[in-house]
Amino acid sequence: MAAGMNPHTGGFHGAARLREEGRKVVRGCEGQLGHWEKVQRDYDALQERLHTLPDELSYDVMVPFGPLAFMPGKLVHTNEVTVLLGDNWFAKCSAKQAENLVEHRKKYVKRTLDDLRAVVKSFEDRARFAEGLEEMSGAKGDFVDIREKVNSEETSTKGKRRVAHKPNSRPRVEHVVDLEEDGDGEEHGRMAGWVLSEEELWARLDELESAELLQDQHDRTCDDADGNAEDATSSSSEEEKEGEIGGQENGRSQLERWTSDSHSAQVNGIVGTNEARDEEGDVDGQEDEESAAADENGNVLPTIYFSHTVEPKKVRINTGKNTTLKFSERKEQKEQAKKKKKNGRANGSSLHEHHKITTPADIYRVFVDVVNGEPVPRKSILKSRSRENSVCSDTSESSAAELEERRSAFGRVLSHDEPAHSDTSDGIAEEDSPPGVPQQPSKGFEAFSGTVVEKDPLPLSIPHLTIATPALPTIPERKSEEVAPDASPEPPKRVSKFKASRLQQR
Amino acid sequence: MAEAIQKKLQSEVEKYQLLQKDVSKSASARQKLEVQLTENSIVKEELELLAAQNAVYKLIGPVLVKQDLDEAKATVAKRLEYINGEIQRHGTVMSELERKSEQHREVISSLQQEYQRAQGRAGGKA
Numbered sequence: 001m002a003a004g005m006n007p008h009t010g011g012f013h014g015a016a017r018l019r020e021e022g023r024k025v026v027r028g029c030e031g032q033l034g035h036w037e038k039v040q041r042d043y044d045a046l047q048e049r050l051h052t053l054p055d056e057l058s059y060d061v062m063v064p065f066g067p068l069a070f071m072p073g074k075l076v077h078t079n080e081v082t083v084l085l086g087d088n089w090f091a092k093c094s095a096k097q098a099e100n101l102v103e104h105r106k107k108y109v110k111r112t113l114d115d116l117r118a119v120v121k122s123f124e125d126r127a128r129f130a131e132g133l134e135e136m137s138g139a140k141g142d143f144v145d146i147r148e149k150v151n152s153e154e155t156s157t158k159g160k161r162r163v164a165h166k167p168n169s170r171p172r173v174e175h176v177v178d179l180e181e182d183g184d185g186e187e188h189g190r191m192a193g194w195v196l197s198e199e200e201l202w203a204r205l206d207e208l209e210s211a212e213l214l215q216d217q218h219d220r221t222c223d224d225a226d227g228n229a230e231d232a233t234s235s236s237s238e239e240e241k242e243g244e245i246g247g248q249e250n251g252r253s254q255l256e257r258w259t260s261d262s263h264s265a266q267v268n269g270i271v272g273t274n275e276a277r278d279e280e281g282d283v284d285g286q287e288d289e290e291s292a293a294a295d296e297n298g299n300v301l302p303t304i305y306f307s308h309t310v311e312p313k314k315v316r317i318n319t320g321k322n323t324t325l326k327f328s329e330r331k332e333q334k335e336q337a338k339k340k341k342k343n344g345r346a347n348g349s350s351l352h353e354h355h356k357i358t359t360p361a362d363i364y365r366v367f368v369d370v371v372n373g374e375p376v377p378r379k380s381i382l383k384s385r386s387r388e389n390s391v392c393s394d395t396s397e398s399s400a401a402e403l404e405e406r407r408s409a410f411g412r413v414l415s416h417d418e419p420a421h422s423d424t425s426d427g428i429a430e431e432d433s434p435p436g437v438p439q440q441p442s443k444g445f446e447a448f449s450g451t452v453v454e455k456d457p458l459p460l461s462i463p464h465l466t467i468a469t470p471a472l473p474t475i476p477e478r479k480s481e482e483v484a485p486d487a488s489p490e491p492p493k494r495v496s497k498f499k500a501s502r503l504q505q506r
Numbered sequence: 507m508a509e510a511i512q513k514k515l516q517s518e519v520e521k522y523q524l525l526q527k528d529v530s531k532s533a534s535a536r537q538k539l540e541v542q543l544t545e546n547s548i549v550k551e552e553l554e555l556l557a558a559q560n561a562v563y564k565l566i567g568p569v570l571v572k573q574d575l576d577e578a579k580a581t582v583a584k585r586l587e588y589i590n591g592e593i594q595r596h597g598t599v600m601s602e603l604e605r606k607s608e609q610h611r612e613v614i615s616s617l618q619q620e621y622q623r624a625q626g627r628a629g630g631k632a
Contacts, residue, residue, distance in 0.1 A: 097555070
């Protein structure tokens with residue numbers, strides 16, 4: 001019977017077994033049918049006899065006497081029979097009544113017979129079906145077996161497998177898990193709570209908003225140069241920005257771990273150009289560079305750029321709503337204070353240390369403003385000297401030596417800061433960045449940084465540029481804007497800037 | 507290891523067999539009851555066919571004891587009731603037994619797997 005329920009499981013063998021089982025059942029039913037048919041015949045005969053029995057008053061019969069002997073006798077009381085009703089119940093009744101009882105019994109027998117016949121018929125049908133099935137599975141007939149394999153991977157949802165919540169668990173946890181998964185690449189050891197994620201989301205929104213604002217500003221700066229006025233901001237905001245930069249930096253650097261290596265090579269080249277361009281900017285057209293930076297930020301094209309370091313404005317506009325950022329900022333301040341003290345002791349620390357530049361971001365850390373005696377990272381190193389000086393004078397002390405000291409302090413502070421930030425500040429803000437936008441590989445910085453900027457700018461920057469240009473075709477506008485005009489005429493000046501600062505120190 | 511599992515398996519199988527015996531006993535009892543039910547229901551129907559003047563006897567041992575028709579009807583009705591109750595009881599008992607035997611089957615199959623694994627390990631070592 002079980003084989004009849006699932007005939008597909010056994011295939012050919014199953015079909016044979018199915019037929020066998022069906023035959024067995026049919027045979028059993030046929031035996032019962034024979035029995036009941038005999039009963040029916042008996043009842044028929046009995047009915048007949050009962051019908052004719054009362055016709056005569058008495059009958060001469062041979063009475064069975066034990067199993068062997070018969071003796072002649074006479075059957076009297078022909079209209080009087082005792083009927084076994086069943087369960088040891090007997091009833092004395094007339095032949096006519098007995099006939100009725102027999103009729104009743106016959107009905108029952110007939111019902112049973114019908115049932116049995118139905119069973120036999122159904123099993124014969126099944127047997128026939130089994131034969132057909134055999135044909136089908138043997139692929140002899142015109143039947144085609146259509147089978148669809150169920151792939152378990154396909155059936156599962158595209159993400160991880162969904163698991164029903166336990167009765168008491170809150171579904172909100174699921175969201176947190178999702179967010180963590182998103183930011184997984186950046187922060188592995190971080191335990192992101194729901195509230196934190198929300199804040200991160202807000203931070204991201206702020207960032208996007210700021211980018212938008214920056215775009216607007218960029219448009220304005222293109223028209224006139226007074227967009228620079230906005231750059232002179234309070235020290236706190238600058239610090240904040242610095243913190244943000246650090247955070248972003250960390251986030252990116254962590255992201256980079258899973259960006260492909262093949263990518264990194266390309267990125268490296270672009271980094272080089274970026275840096276080179278920064279240098280150009282320093283020497284050359286400040287507004288131009290500024291706008292370029294903004295431009296870089298503005299058109300979010302799938303090219304590899306360190307927009308976060310190149311355009312400080314973007315971060316500056318970012319409000320201090322983000323608690324995590326604030327935290328990092330505070331920490332940074334503390335760190336700064338510490339470093340400053342240390343620096344005060346070891347005042348004229350080696351210049352090389354000051355300019356230890358591992359990332360493009362470090363370039364900005366070299367240039368520091370002083371606000372109330374505390375070194376503050378400048379928003380843009382691309383501003384003209386005169387403006388820088390003016391800012392410094394605004395903030396109070398601006399002697400060259402002090403500036404240098406601050407620079408050195410800051411350079412170290414930040415270079416030390418960076419790893420420290422990696423766990424406190426979050427790169428979550430970057431988590432939504434489209435995969436098409438590549439990230440800078442941390443390895444890549446070291447490859448070019450020190451040399452490009454300081455030592456041998458002319459020969460190195462140019463090869464970088466040449467490498468980079470093929471990777472840049474996505475922004476032809478910028479390429480034409482600065483790379484072409486700036487790169488060629490300015491190189492000698494570029495050296496002079498750093499050299500000048502160094503000379504100043506000496 | 508393998509011997510312990512085998513011992514356990516054997517005891518489980520014995521238990522399972524005992525259970526199966528119970529199940530089959532209960533099933534056969536139930537079948538008997540079913541037969542009695544049909545018989546009694548027929549009796550009841552046929553008693554309905556009889557007239558009041560018909561004598562009704564109950565075979566008790568070797569003797570036929572005369573019974574009143576109404577009394578006989580009542581007795582048969584009671585008997586039917588009893589049989590129905592018995593059938594129900596057997597049904598619950600049987601489902602319980604089935605459940606138990608299912609559990610045992612699972613245990614046995616897991617034990618079998620364990621045993622096979624143990625044997626395989628032993629074979630691998632040897």
